[in-house]
Amino acid sequence: MEPISFQPIYMTRVWGGRTLEDNYQRNLPDEQLYGESWELSDREHEQSVVLSGIHEDRTLNELWTKNREEIFGSNLDGDRFPLLIKILDARDDLSIQVHPPAEIAPHLGGDPKTEMWYIADRDPEAKLYIGFKKGVSRDQFAKSLEDGSVEDKVHAVQPEIGESIFIPSGRLHAIGAGFLIYEIQQNSDTTYRVFDWNRVGLDGTPRDLHIDESMKSINFDDFEPTMDEPQGDNLAQCEYFQVDQKDLEKGASFSNGRERFAVITVISGLIISSEGSQFRPGDFFLLPKGASPISADRESKILVTTIPV
Numbered sequence: 471m472e473p474i475s476f477q478p479i480y481m482t483r484v485w486g487g488r489t490l491e492d493n494y495q496r497n498l499p500d501e502q503l504y505g506e507s508w509e510l511s512d513r514e515h516e517q518s519v520v521l522s523g524i525h526e527d528r529t530l531n532e533l534w535t536k537n538r539e540e541i542f543g544s545n546l547d548g549d550r551f552p553l554l555i556k557i558l559d560a561r562d563d564l565s566i567q568v569h570p571p572a573e574i575a576p577h578l579g580g581d582p583k584t585e586m587w588y589i590a591d592r593d594p595e596a597k598l599y600i601g602f603k604k605g606v607s608r609d610q611f612a613k614s615l616e617d618g619s620v621e622d623k624v625h626a627v628q629p630e631i632g633e634s635i636f637i638p639s640g641r642l643h644a645i646g647a648g649f650l651i652y653e654i655q656q657n658s659d660t661t662y663r664v665f666d667w668n669r670v671g672l673d674g675t676p677r678d679l680h681i682d683e684s685m686k687s688i689n690f691d692d693f694e695p696t697m698d699e700p701q702g703d704n705l706a707q708c709e710y711f712q713v714d715q716k717d718l719e720k721g722a723s724f725s726n727g728r729e730r731f732a733v734i735t736v737i738s739g740l741i742i743s744s745e746g747s748q749f750r751p752g753d754f755f756l757l758p759k760g761a762s763p764i765s766a767d768r769e770s771k772i773l774v775t776t777i778p779v
Contacts, residue, residue, distance in 0.1 A: 471541070471758040473734070473743050474525060474533075476518035481506035484672050487561030489650055493591065494752035503672075505559055509754040510733060512551035512657060541758040543730035545779075550657055552777065553711060555733060555754060557590070558651040565666040565677070566599060566620060566644040570687040575639075575660065578683045585655030586706040586713055588634045588773060590737070590752075593648030597626040600635065600643050601692040608690045615681060620665045625694045632737075633697045634705045634713075640689040652735055654775050656710050662687060707778065714774045718766035724774075725763040732757045732776050739770025 480490075480498060486505025490496040498504050510530060511518045518530040525533060533541055534551045546552075569583035587598075599621075602611065606623045614620045624642065629635070637643055642664070645651060663677065664684035671677045698705065703714040716724060718739070726732045734741070734755050741749040744762035749755060757764065 471761040472523060472745050473747060473749070473755040473757055473761065473764065474523065474541075475521045475747075475753075475755045476510060476530065477521055479508040479511055479516050479518065480504045481508065482672060484669065484677070485560055485562035485564050485647070487559050489559040489561070489591075490557065490752075493650065494750075496752075503561070505561075507557040507559075508554065509557065510551070510553065510555040510756065513554070513659060541731060541756075543728075543759045546730075546777070552657050553733070553775065554655050554657045554659070555735075555775065556653045556655075557752065558645060558649065558653055560645045560647055560649045560651070562647045563667055564645045565663040566624060566642065567661050567663050568642050568684050568687045569637075569639045569658070569661060570683070571639040574687055578686065580660030580662070580683070581656075581658035582639045583656050583658035583660055584639050584708060584710055585637045585653055586634060586711075587637065587645075588652040588654075588705070588713075588735075588737075589629050589631050589649065590652050591631060591650035592629065595628070596648030597628055597646040598635070598643070598649075599624045599626050599646060600637075601625045601641060601695045602690070604693045606693075608685075611688075611690070612685065615665060618668065627697060629697045634700075635695070635697050636706045636708070638689075638708075640687055641692055641695070642688050652773065654706075654711055654713055664688070705773075709778065712776050712778050714776075716772050716774055718770045718772065720766055720768050723763040723765040724772070726757050726759065726761060728776070728779070729759055730776060730779065731759050732774050734764070735773035735775070737771040737773060740767040741765070741770055741772065742767050
């Protein structure tokens with residue numbers, strides 16, 4: 471079993487740019503602003519397609535439904551691959567938003583979403599907006615939505631490249647301008663915008679806000695969170711995913727070492743599969759269960775995303 475690579479799905483966004491082209495030499499479809507590259511997606515209308523090899527032109531959902539135990543492992547439930555993995559290119563501020571918690575989402579007609587962000591690159595003064603400043607109340611935040619002072623109520627951090635943060639559903643958040651981020655999340659596309667900086671979308675009209683749904687979803691006790699401290703190799707762990715960072719010396723190899731798949735993200739260096747495929751920074755691939763080890767052609771760093779057993 472060799473690594474499986476997929477064709478990225480590029481999404482235009484009002485806050486996007488061309489960094490995927492500049493940093494990773496991606497061939498973007500046209501000259502528009504692209505804010506997201508969906509690297510592994512099993513959504514009804516956004517299906518990742520295998521680029522080459524014995525599964526060429528098959529979708530991620532086909533692999534999940536027809537070759538689940540062979541490729542992904544046993545004791546895995548669900549009609550769809552449970553993760554959605556992206557690169558985000560934020561050249562402008564994203565909306566201040568929230569994803570609904572599991573106990574609330576069904577009542578709002580959405581799906582819960584917990585995610586984590588890994589900072590792949592950032593401008594020196596770039597900010598993430600996470601949670602609230604200490605002491606801000608629900609009523610104060612509601613009033614700020616009316617008078618436009620939302621930024622004064624939201625907590626901001628300036629992370630370094632290589633840092634990460636866990637975003638549980640219910641946490642108010644926004645990515646500020648100047649970030650390139652790897653996002654690992656539940657397979658959900660439910661986002662409630664509560665404030666969008668009074669801006670219009672690509673069609674020239676204001677984007678929809680979801681204030682009622684947002685206010686029902688936000689954790690108003692989430693004050694001034696900080697970037698996460700790694701626990702050894704581990705960057706994030708929850709019931710939905712586990713993300714580890716591995717530093718590989720030149721010549722070192724990595725094997726999944728378990729009876730389940732892993733998704734590999736190349737952060738730096740050069741990774742080579744046993745049959746000679748090369749993976750560079752910004753590349754993502756699925757390592758099936760029982761796959762041959764991959765190796766580092768030079769000093770390299772990778773993210774390993776798995777589903778907890």
